[in-house]
Amino acid sequence: MEERNELYPVFLKVHNLQTLIVGGGTVALEKLGFLLKSSPNAKVSLVAPSFDSQVLEIATQKNLKLIHDTYDQKYLSGAHIVIATTDDTEVNIQIYKDCKEKNILVNVADNPPYCDFYMGGIVTKGNVKIGISTNGKSPTTAKRLRQFFEEVIPDDIDELVKNLNSYRKTIKGDFGEKVEKLNEFTKSLVSKSEK
Numbered sequence: 001m002e003e004r005n006e007l008y009p010v011f012l013k014v015h016n017l018q019t020l021i022v023g024g025g026t027v028a029l030e031k032l033g034f035l036l037k038s039s040p041n042a043k044v045s046l047v048a049p050s051f052d053s054q055v056l057e058i059a060t061q062k063n064l065k066l067i068h069d070t071y072d073q074k075y076l077s078g079a080h081i082v083i084a085t086t087d088d089t090e091v092n093i094q095i096y097k098d099c100k101e102k103n104i105l106v107n108v109a110d111n112p113p114y115c116d117f118y119m120g121g122i123v124t125k126g127n128v129k130i131g132i133s134t135n136g137k138s139p140t141t142a143k144r145l146r147q148f149f150e151e152v153i154p155d156d157i158d159e160l161v162k163n164l165n166s167y168r169k170t171i172k173g174d175f176g177e178k179v180e181k182l183n184e185f186t187k188s189l190v191s192k193s194e195k
């Protein structure tokens with residue numbers, strides 16, 4: 001049977017959730033960078049005995065909470081999402097187990113079997129956001145697809161979204177009629193004349 005990605009994408013309001021990153025090195029910097037690029041108001045705290053200077057810079061700029069200590073289970077308190085990035089495999093696995101016990105969603109960076117979710121490639125154009133996953137099979141492909149969609153999705157896509165949002169408010173009739181009108185109005189977006 002052909003393989004198929006069965007992950008379910010959700011768009012988390014990370015500005016309302018608490019994210020904890022364990023570790024403060026290169027991988028922490030990368031994950032923190034992608035998170036804040038997509039979600040500049042994400043609430044993030046970090047725990048590590050030492051932090052990369054660029055992590056410190058971002059943390060200061062964004063007023064993130066930094067805990068200068070080695071990982072301890074007590075630091076999971078209040079976290080909804082945890083990203084483990086230490087260079088100690090045993091510690092990362094312990095974090096995974098502790099999170100499982102507490103029903104906290106956990107991602108051990110770059111270690112697919114120890115991830116409840118993957119970080120994906122992300123394209124943002126105004127209100128439009130596209131998440132990309134290769135099912136953990138090829139992060140490089142996710143990155144290239146991200147670059148591809150950044151090129152091909154027009155920058156003014158947000159105008160369409162805003163216009164349709166306004167138009168949507170002016171349409172009269174029941175739900176079915178609204179859906180029909182919105183579909184009629186947007187059908188030229190898809191080249192083949194389906195629906």
Ligand SMILES: C[C@@]1(CC(=O)O)c2cc3[nH]c(cc4nc(cc5[nH]c(cc(n2)[C@H]1CCC(=O)O)[C@@](C)(CC(=O)O)[C@@H]5CCC(=O)O)C(CC(=O)O)=C4CCC(=O)O)c(CCC(=O)O)c3CC(=O)O
Pocket residue numbers: 030031034107108109110111112115117118119120121122132133134135136137138139140142143146
């Ligand atoms: C499973 C996953 C788990 C997770 O971390 O969430 C994971 C796993 C691994 N990454 C590895 C390496 C690299 N990761 C990247 C880049 C990205 N990786 C991301 C996500 C994910 N990476 C999740 C799957 C996403 C999916 O489903 O497709 C992106 C999309 C988002 C993000 O990081 O937030 C971000 C691009 C963002 C962008 O640019 O848009 C590059 C490319 C580069 O840097 O140029 C390399 C080096 C090249 C290479 O190795 O491919 C390795 C090997 C480590 C080793 O060698 O030991 C593993 C482990 C393994 O595959 O087993």
Ligand SMILES: NC(=O)C1=CN([C@@H]2O[C@H](COP(=O)(O)OP(=O)(O)OC[C@H]3O[C@@H](n4cnc5c(N)ncnc54)[C@H](O)[C@@H]3O)[C@@H](O)[C@H]2O)C=CC1
Pocket residue numbers: 022023024025026027028047048049050051052069070071085086087088089091110
């Ligand atoms: N750097 C890379 O591009 C890649 C790294 N990896 C792997 O990812 C892991 C992390 O890599 P890097 O971020 O580059 O390492 P790093 O050495 O830059 O950072 C490790 C961080 O973990 C912290 N740390 C260590 N023990 C800890 C503990 N008990 N509690 C809390 N924090 C602790 C350190 O203080 C440091 O901030 C390594 O296992 C590495 O092999 C995998 C793929 C690529």
